[in-house]
Amino acid sequence: MRLRADTLTALLALGLSGFILLQGRELGLGRASDPGSGFILFWTGAIMTVLSGVLLVQSLMARPVAGDGLADPFTGLHWGKVLYVVGLMVLYAALVETFGFILTTFVLLLVLFKTVEPQSWRVAVTGSVLTTFGAWAVFVAWLGTQLPVGSLFRPD
Amino acid sequence: MDVFSSLWLGLGVAMQPMNLLFCFAGVFIGTLIGVLPGIGPVAAMSLLLPITFNITPEAAIIMLAGIYYGSMYGGSTTSILVNIPGEAASVVTCLDGYQMARNGRAGPALGMAAIGSFIAGTLAVIGLMLLAPTLARWALKFGPAEYFSLMVLGLTILVWLSQGSIIKALIMACLGVVLGMVGIDSITAMPRLTFDQMQLIDGLGLVPIVMGLFGIAEILNNLEKRLDREVFQVRVDGLMPSRDDWKRSAGPIARGSVLGFFLGILPGGGAVISSFLSYAMEKRLSKTPERFGKGAIEGVAGPETANNAAAGAGFIPLLTLGIPPNVVMALLLGAFIVHGVQPGPLLMTQNPQLFWGVVASMYIGNVMLLVLNMPLIGLWVQLLKVPYKILFPMILLFCMIGAYSVSNQVFDVYLMLGFGVLGWLMKKYGFEPAPLVLAFVLGPMLENNLRKSLILSQGDFLTFLERPISAVCLLLAVLLLVSPLLPMFNKQRKQLATEES
Numbered sequence: 001m002r003l004r005a006d007t008l009t010a011l012l013a014l015g016l017s018g019f020i021l022l023q024g025r026e027l028g029l030g031r032a033s034d035p036g037s038g039f040i041l042f043w044t045g046a047i048m049t050v051l052s053g054v055l056l057v058q059s060l061m062a063r064p065v066a067g068d069g070l071a072d073p074f075t076g077l078h079w080g081k082v083l084y085v086v087g088l089m090v091l092y093a094a095l096v097e098t099f100g101f102i103l104t105t106f107v108l109l110l111v112l113f114k115t116v117e118p119q120s121w122r123v124a125v126t127g128s129v130l131t132t133f134g135a136w137a138v139f140v141a142w143l144g145t146q147l148p149v150g151s152l153f154r155p156d
Numbered sequence: 157m158d159v160f161s162s163l164w165l166g167l168g169v170a171m172q173p174m175n176l177l178f179c180f181a182g183v184f185i186g187t188l189i190g191v192l193p194g195i196g197p198v199a200a201m202s203l204l205l206p207i208t209f210n211i212t213p214e215a216a217i218i219m220l221a222g223i224y225y226g227s228m229y230g231g232s233t234t235s236i237l238v239n240i241p242g243e244a245a246s247v248v249t250c251l252d253g254y255q256m257a258r259n260g261r262a263g264p265a266l267g268m269a270a271i272g273s274f275i276a277g278t279l280a281v282i283g284l285m286l287l288a289p290t291l292a293r294w295a296l297k298f299g300p301a302e303y304f305s306l307m308v309l310g311l312t313i314l315v316w317l318s319q320g321s322i323i324k325a326l327i328m329a330c331l332g333v334v335l336g337m338v339g340i341d342s343i344t345a346m347p348r349l350t351f352d353q354m355q356l357i358d359g360l361g362l363v364p365i366v367m368g369l370f371g372i373a374e375i376l377n378n379l380e381k382r383l384d385r386e387v388f389q390v391r392v393d394g395l396m397p398s399r400d401d402w403k404r405s406a407g408p409i410a411r412g413s414v415l416g417f418f419l420g421i422l423p424g425g426g427a428v429i430s431s432f433l434s435y436a437m438e439k440r441l442s443k444t445p446e447r448f449g450k451g452a453i454e455g456v457a458g459p460e461t462a463n464n465a466a467a468g469a470g471f472i473p474l475l476t477l478g479i480p481p482n483v484v485m486a487l488l489l490g491a492f493i494v495h496g497v498q499p500g501p502l503l504m505t506q507n508p509q510l511f512w513g514v515v516a517s518m519y520i521g522n523v524m525l526l527v528l529n530m531p532l533i534g535l536w537v538q539l540l541k542v543p544y545k546i547l548f549p550m551i552l553l554f555c556m557i558g559a560y561s562v563s564n565q566v567f568d569v570y571l572m573l574g575f576g577v578l579g580w581l582m583k584k585y586g587f588e589p590a591p592l593v594l595a596f597v598l599g600p601m602l603e604n605n606l607r608k609s610l611i612l613s614q615g616d617f618l619t620f621l622e623r624p625i626s627a628v629c630l631l632l633a634v635l636l637l638v639s640p641l642l643p644m645f646n647k648q649r650k651q652l653a654t655e656e657s
Contacts, residue, residue: 005585013327020334027341027348032615037341037348040603041334048330055323073584077380085379086577089552093569096560109549116379117545131550135557143207145561 003070006059013052020045081116088112100150101140106132159285162504166512170520175215175513182219183521186226187528191234191536195551196244197227199371201487202363203558205494213495214510218517220491224484225277225467225518228427229525232269232460233536236262245427245463248435252448252455259451267395268405268453270529272461276413277522280468283417284475285515288504291476295501300608301620303479305629307602310479311595312633313422317429318588322640325591328582332595333602335360342600343607355567362490364559364572365596366483369589371555372576375548377583395530397453405457408438412461419462420469422481427466434462468518474499475511479598483590486597 023038024045030036067073088111096104106128113124139145169175189200201220208216231246236253249269256265298306311329318325338349339359350356397405415437416430438458439448448455471488473481478500480486492499497507504511529536559572579589613619621627 009324009585009587016331023349027346032610032617034615035607035610037344037346040599040606041337041348044330044333048327048334051323051327051330055321055327058323079380081379082376082580085376085552086573089556089573090570092556093566093573096569097566105553109553112549112552113546116549119545123546127546127549131553135553139207139557139561144210145207145557146564147557147560 004059004064004068005070005072006055006062006068008070010052010056010059013048014056017045017048017052020048085112085116096150097148098151100153101147102132102136103150105135159289162508162512163285163516165508166514166516167519169214169509169513170218170516174212175218175517176520178211178215178219179222179517179521180524182222183226183229183524183528185219186223186228187230187525187536188539189223190227190230190232190246191539192547195374196370197224198483198487199367199374199555200227201484201491202366203371203554205363205487205491206558206561208491209494213492213497213507214513216491216495217488217510217514218521220488221471221514221518222521224470224488225464225521226525226528228277228460228464228467229270229273229529230536231463232273232456233266233529233533234540236265236269236456237537238540245431245467246460247428248431248459249456251435252450252452255449255451256453256456261451263394264397264401264453265456266533267530268397268401268457269460270395270526271397272405272409272412272457273464273529274522274526275409276416276461276465277468277525278519279413280417280420280465281515281518281522283465284468284472284518288472288476288511288515291472292501292504295477298477298501298625299623300605300612301623301626302629303477304602304605304609305620305626305633306477306479307598307605309629309633310473310481311591311598311602312636314482314594315591316636316639318591320586320588322637324587328587328589329591329595332592333599335365335592336596336599337603342604355565360571360596361559361562361568362487362593362597363562364568365575366487366593367555367559368572368575368577369579369582369593370483371551372572373579373583373589375552375555376576376580378544378548395533401453404452404454407441408434408454408458409461411437411441412458413465416462416465417469420466420481421472427463427470430462430466431459434458471514475503475514476501478503479601480594483593486594489597 021042022045024040024042025038027038027041028036029039029042062068088108092104092108109128109131110124113119113127114121119127136147140147170179185200185204186197189195189197201223204220204223208219211219228245232249232253235246235249236257239250239254253265253269256262315322315325315329334349336359338356339347340357341348347357412430412434415434416427419430419433420427435448435455435458438454439445442448442452442454444452470481470485473479474485474489478489478498480489489499497503497510555572556569559568560566562568582589609619610617619626620630
């Protein structure tokens with residue numbers, strides 16, 4: 001049987017609602033005259049449960065139409081490129097405090113320019129250098145934003 | 157103090173060199189992001205919010221406000237020249253603006269968009285100036301029950317206007333409320349949903365969430381499509397509209413200003429909806445409706461006027477009630493709070509320099525925008541020629557810097573990326589981010605007011621119905637939620653939602 005997108009999202013929302021309900025109950029509902037920390041959380045979870053249930057029933061009862069499949073929104077699109085870029089950004093976030101903003105940013109930009117929509121080396125290198133130092137000049141030197149220097153390069 | 161002496165005080169604040177500089181920076185950046193498809197005012201404001209920590213509250217709010225109304229001006233440029241809206245409120249300008257450009261009339265189209273925007277922006281500030289004091293005095297009578305019900309109504313309108321499924325939009329609003337509760341409970345000091353993580357004790361940051369859902373998600377959506385876009389090769393000269401253009405546009409400008417102003421006050425996407433309604437209204441009122449879609453200047457003047465009037469009016473609920481009517485204003489509320497200022501009915505009396513300084517800066521900002529969008533139009537046209545494949549790594553980098561600089565923690569960058577992927581998936585499966593973000597901001601206020609009302613009324617839920625303003629708000633919210641069950645109202649809602657999308 002083909003899994004429909006709305007069925008899966010409704011099931012996910014139901015699971016999440018259950019978790020919220022439990023968290024709300026654990027925190028304590030209190031009394032109506034003195035609501036506890038979990039009061040709103042619990043009732044929001046309860047409303048979400050009802051809504052997710054309605055969405056689930058709607059998705060199960062609706063007649064199948066083209067494009068309602070789980071994988072349909074990805075058809076014909078370069079979603080692999082998205083995962084690749086997200087992976088690069090996660091790697092960037094993991095390395096930036098060690099190698100510092102300038103080096104990590106330069107490498108990230110160079111890789112993005114060369115691999116996502118490949119540019120010539122001249123454009124890639126010039127773009128990476130200008131953007132890295134431009135961002136550093138604007139955010140750090142002018143606006144006083146603190147960006148990682150890099151633990152590798154710290155004098156201690 | 158009467159309105160004019162207050163405005164004089166505001167002009168004194170707005171004319172200070174530093175505030176003038178930040179006003180210019182705001183409207184310049186606003187025009188820039190309006191021109192560039194792929195980054196909207198929400199992402200740009202959240203990116204720049206952290207850098208306002210080191211400046212005065214007046215300069216910070218003046219700049220952030222300038223980004224918002226500046227983006228309304230800039231958005232029309234791409235609509236007219238490239239047939240791609242720079243931001244959502246300029247979608248409808250594509251219909252006739254691009255056709256005018258194809259007919260060799262790009263100049264008058266751009267000129268009319270800028271002049272109409274200027275007129276509407278200025279009228280909206282006058283409306284704000286005259287209406288805000290009255291509304292603020294009225295809001296002083298509000299108690300927690302009224303605030304709670306008003307916020308429920310605001311969220312309901314936003315959900316009602318959501319594209320597609322109301323159920324999905326409501327689920328998003330619930331999720332937003334839950335995310336807003338992460339951190340320490342302000343009443344009992346008990347940690348909630350922190351899972352023993354120190355980074356979560358202060359709650360989730362607004363900037364990483366907004367930047368993820370609106371900035372990163374937008375880039376990811378663009379990445380999976382072709383990154384090339386065509387720039388319509390056209391010489392832009394003769395920006396001043398002809399006498400006939402003026403004759404045709406006078407009515408649409410006047411009607412667009414009034415329509416946009418009143419729709420802008422209402423919660424929901426005021427600027428976007430007002431631009432579509434203005435277009436529909438002008439087409440309906442026109443003696444030659446067949447010209448619409450083929451380069452009618454009324455189709456540019458009306459919507460561009462309406463979206464600017466709505467952008468200005470959107471400040472009214474935030475500044476007078478402390479309730480943001482849309483995501484942009486929610487971000488601005490965040491900026492106020494970061495600077496230790498609580499917007500609301502007391503803002504005008506406790507912080508007159510800030511309130512009137514921001515209002516006065518809008519007059520000045522509108523003049524700056526007219527200069528930026530008329531003589532400097534060539535600069536923006538050149539900018540449009542930079543391909544998106546060169547721009548997107550830079551936008552990504554700015555988002556990373558923005559998220560990191562809020563608290564100097566890589567955790568916020570991960571949070572932004574997580575919400576970016578979530579936003580990308582949400583768009584694919586028909587879930588909208590706006591109700592989530594507004595509920596995230598309103599959630600803690602909503603909870604506080606609900607709990608206070610219940611404590612004050614000793615647990616009597618009828619308190620929400622016994623107070624007239626609260627009862628009316630709740631009744632309207634219920635009617636809106638029930639209306640999709642009635643075929644006639646549901647058809648109208650879907651029409652509005654589709655237009656907004």
